[in-house]
Amino acid sequence: MLRTNKPSPSHSLPNWKILVPYWVSEEKWKAWGLLGLIIGLSLLYVRTAVWFGIWDQKFFDAFFAFHIGAALGMLPLYIAMSALSAGVYVLQTYLTQILSMRWRLWNTNIYLQHYLQNTTYYRLEHDARIRADNPDQRIADDLAQMTTLVLRLGLDAIQAVMTLLSFSIVLWNIGGALPVPFGGHVYHVPGYLFFGTVIISILVSLFMEKVGSPLVNADYQQQHYDADLRASLLDLRRDAEQVAFYKGEDAEHLRFSTHLAHIAKNWRKVVRYTWRANFVGTFYNQTASVILWVLLVPKLLDHTLTVGTYARINAAFMQVRRSLQWFMDNYTDLATLRATLQRLAEFEGVMQQMPSQGILCKPTHNLTVSTHNLVLNLPSGQSLLDVGDLTFKAGERWAISGASGSGKSTFLRSLAGLWPYGSGEVCLNSAKSMFIPQQSYVPSGSLRQALAYPLPPEQHDLQAYVAALHAVNLGNYVPHLDNEQVWSNILSGGEQQRLALARAFLVRPSILFLDEATSAMDAENERWLYGALLMHLPHCTLISITHHEALNAYHQKQIILQNGKAFF
């Protein structure tokens, strides 16, 4: 997992562009259909609010005129309207959740495709020049947060606009005109309640943007530091045994404390900026009624304000004010969304970078593996190894040796097409090849699944699994083939290497590359395995990296890497 201490918000995609693909994808009709339905329900919900306003006016006028019978007779209508409004709200929320999940699943699949294609997941971990911290968090959390927030905020915004339109008319019509005496004349300002509300709301929103804008960056960093802590905890889980042997608890605690210190330091910023934004928002909410009372003084003086009219104006004023302050109410969520979009756009930009094209990998159909003018560099451009021209003919067995750090594994990576840094050409029939690295990968699940990896377990029959396990001296595990376990915690290092080699007996590749694939075994098992390979796969081309001279006996040819050159 790559982590950086300094998050970099730079990226190549405009942030909003990552919202587009789903809405033009093969799912677009369903997506737009659902969205249309949700917006329709939103409009209906706003409409019910208007009906409530009309009801309020009639009810309060009747009630305060002591027409109690008429007033109480209106209550069943109120209950019916409440039921309708609640039903519309629930259905709208339900459909929004469905749309949000569909969008998230679609996006996550696309991101997973991008992450897995061109071995991007590998490049992100091995090329220090490519920076995308915590891809797991971006794929698992950021995408979920993005879809939920975009839909909620977007639909809220649409509802706010509809509410604004509906209630502005009410406010304009019922509010009437403001008589302003000036220079001996009385001028009438139409819709003064409406204009008053709009001007005040806009001014408060602008102030809010000024007060709250640092929250976006603080939020971006908060997500980053949280992910770092989680990644460290995952490291501890993965390497629990090593840490336990080293008694590294204090060192681990120190590491977590460092992450916690970052979180706490940044959290203080988040709290400070949120506090400011919330203060402005709450203060305005509390004082808004006072503003209305001041605006209503002229109507009170000219005796045009009944209780019913006040109730309706008050409701309309609140609705217009709430829709105009949508931006303010959602400021902290908008800040989170902006930070999330920034992180995702940055990640998408990194995933879209094409791998370096230094070393050319030519697929072949024959069984000869060859290199031409092959030169390996480090990602920084520094030269590592000059391999030149090499040919491994079908059925030949080669041992590669050299000092630690001389470039043995990197040479195999270049043959596998995982190392693009350098120049020259590699020709390989990859469909007939198999690479077994030093660190075995034993996924959790049944032993059968682990053996078959990356193919599905049905690929081979029971007999093949039994034979493969016996061939690598793991016959005692035959009864456990279908036991689901975290096998990487149960099998010893040497057993994990034998399990990885058992895959070769199952798949029977024509070309087999071993990168110190028997290094964790005792000499007897190591010899057993090479003997078994020669017996069961006699025509297989074998290219092994090894530090053990005794294994040279199982190979016919040798390559020695020394002083940046390959000697053979």
Ligand SMILES: Nc1ncnc2c1ncn2[C@@H]1O[C@H](COP(=O)(O)OP(=O)(O)OP(=O)(O)O)[C@@H](O)[C@H]1O
């Ligand atoms: N992703 C990377 N980024 C930068 N340098 C790297 C990277 N991978 C390997 N190197 C460097 O390349 C050199 C060769 O590494 P490599 O793993 O090929 O050595 P090796 O001969 O297999 O060593 P060993 O016998 O210890 O496994 C080392 O100095 C290593 O630090």
